[in-house]
Amino acid sequence: MAKKSIADVDVAGKTVLMRVDFNVPLDDAGKVTDARRVEMALPSIKSVIDRGGRVILMSHLGRPEPGADNSKYSLKPAAEALAGLLSKPVAFATDTVGSDAVAKAGALTDGDVLVLENLRFEKGEKKGDAEFAGKLAALADIYCNDAFGTCHRTDASMVAVPEAMGDKPKVVGYLVDKEIKYLTDAIKSPQRPFVAILGGAKVSDKIMVIKNLLGICDKVLIGGAMAYTFSLAEGGKVGGSLVEKDKVDLAKELIAAGGDKLVLPVDTHCGDDFKSSCNKVVVKAGEIPDGFEGLDIGPETAKMYAELVKNAKTVVWNGPMGVFEMPPFDEGTKAVAQAIADSDSISIIGGGDSAAAVAQLGFADQVSHVSTGGGASLAMLEGQKFAAVELLDEK
Numbered sequence: 001m002a003k004k005s006i007a008d009v010d011v012a013g014k015t016v017l018m019r020v021d022f023n024v025p026l027d028d029a030g031k032v033t034d035a036r037r038v039e040m041a042l043p044s045i046k047s048v049i050d051r052g053g054r055v056i057l058m059s060h061l062g063r064p065e066p067g068a069d070n071s072k073y074s075l076k077p078a079a080e081a082l083a084g085l086l087s088k089p090v091a092f093a094t095d096t097v098g099s100d101a102v103a104k105a106g107a108l109t110d111g112d113v114l115v116l117e118n119l120r121f122e123k124g125e126k127k128g129d130a131e132f133a134g135k136l137a138a139l140a141d142i143y144c145n146d147a148f149g150t151c152h153r154t155d156a157s158m159v160a161v162p163e164a165m166g167d168k169p170k171v172v173g174y175l176v177d178k179e180i181k182y183l184t185d186a187i188k189s190p191q192r193p194f195v196a197i198l199g200g201a202k203v204s205d206k207i208m209v210i211k212n213l214l215g216i217c218d219k220v221l222i223g224g225a226m227a228y229t230f231s232l233a234e235g236g237k238v239g240g241s242l243v244e245k246d247k248v249d250l251a252k253e254l255i256a257a258g259g260d261k262l263v264l265p266v267d268t269h270c271g272d273d274f275k276s277s278c279n280k281v282v283v284k285a286g287e288i289p290d291g292f293e294g295l296d297i298g299p300e301t302a303k304m305y306a307e308l309v310k311n312a313k314t315v316v317w318n319g320p321m322g323v324f325e326m327p328p329f330d331e332g333t334k335a336v337a338q339a340i341a342d343s344d345s346i347s348i349i350g351g352g353d354s355a356a357a358v359a360q361l362g363f364a365d366q367v368s369h370v371s372t373g374g375g376a377s378l379a380m381l382e383g384q385k386f387a388a389v390e391l392l393d394e395k
């Protein structure tokens, strides 16, 4: 059954406590360097203020230690970015449930927006503490979850706060609604061929995703450092590549279970140092010489993956094909991004790095959906259900 949405509730004169994911990157001067997560929350925020409601926004940023000097994790820069995007003042409380938050929440008038300080400054947030949650819930009449990037977490603001709202409405925001719809449709009724591309640093992060996708997809293409653990499992030579030796048996199981659905690189672009300026060589997969490490898929693999993507009707991509931050080891990632942009498939990009690669290359408009969630989109691809969404009101 569908969840009740922010559009379904009367918000005029009411205060909406909205959990957003403003976990955005900041530069050394404390300025937001990529405001996409703030921009993606605008439809829900505007929907409330345009209808005469008041909004209290709460989020985490980074992984601060409660009680430590956490000034670099303040949400103030995100509140400023939001004010710019809304072209109106946005109030900021220097705490979450303390006197400043309570006073500023009480002073809101219709159409106003208040951002609370980082929820993770309070130890109750990660602990899912009921007392902390009760104080947050007391600030508002309606709870809205529009924090897709955090939906796989059970932090207080995601679960204990809506629970503490009692009979008050608990609804989903536009972003969470849209993200869940895209990812659910892709998994439940994909147009075929359905190709998944998984890369990034560690196999251990993506084992469950690979397992689940092997049961759903027509092909699962592996890239990134993950590929070398699979190469080891096949008895290949991996030189100094990043591998997880304790995952080799698991990689063997996945290779056996995957059959020809699981596609591994056929060649590797290697370097003799973790630097752009290193000596480089392209070798067949499993033949990486000592003194070299695999830093990207090779050109033959890039061509093969691009061809498979070109013929796909649904593509899901999570994780770069190589060290894309360090040219020329961005070539494999670029080739995959280009192939996705050129294909007329339904394409879903998840994971901060893949989304950044697509944006950097200017392809963001050519893919169907760029998820704001890294861990959350992976959790969906694993087939997980989110407690933070399950407990919201049904339509």
Ligand SMILES: Nc1ncnc2c1ncn2[C@@H]1O[C@H](COP(=O)(O)OP(=O)(O)OP(=O)(O)O)[C@@H](O)[C@H]1O
Binding pocket: 199, 200, 201, 202, 205, 223, 224, 225, 226, 242, 294, 295, 296, 318, 319, 320, 321, 322, 323, 324, 325, 350, 351, 352, 353, 354, 355, 374, 375
């Ligand atoms: N061959 C390689 N050797 C070393 N590092 C690699 C290699 N290939 C990719 N990486 C690194 O993996 C990192 C991305 O891995 P990660 O698993 O975090 O990807 P992601 O799922 O896109 O990111 P996130 O989960 O943070 O949104 C990048 O920093 C990239 O440089």
Ligand SMILES: O=C(O)[C@H](O)COP(=O)(O)O
Binding pocket: 021, 023, 062, 063, 149, 150, 153, 373, 374, 375, 376
């Ligand atoms: O960036 C993310 O994936 C989300 O904001 C969740 O952050 P977390 O992994 O620190 O819970």
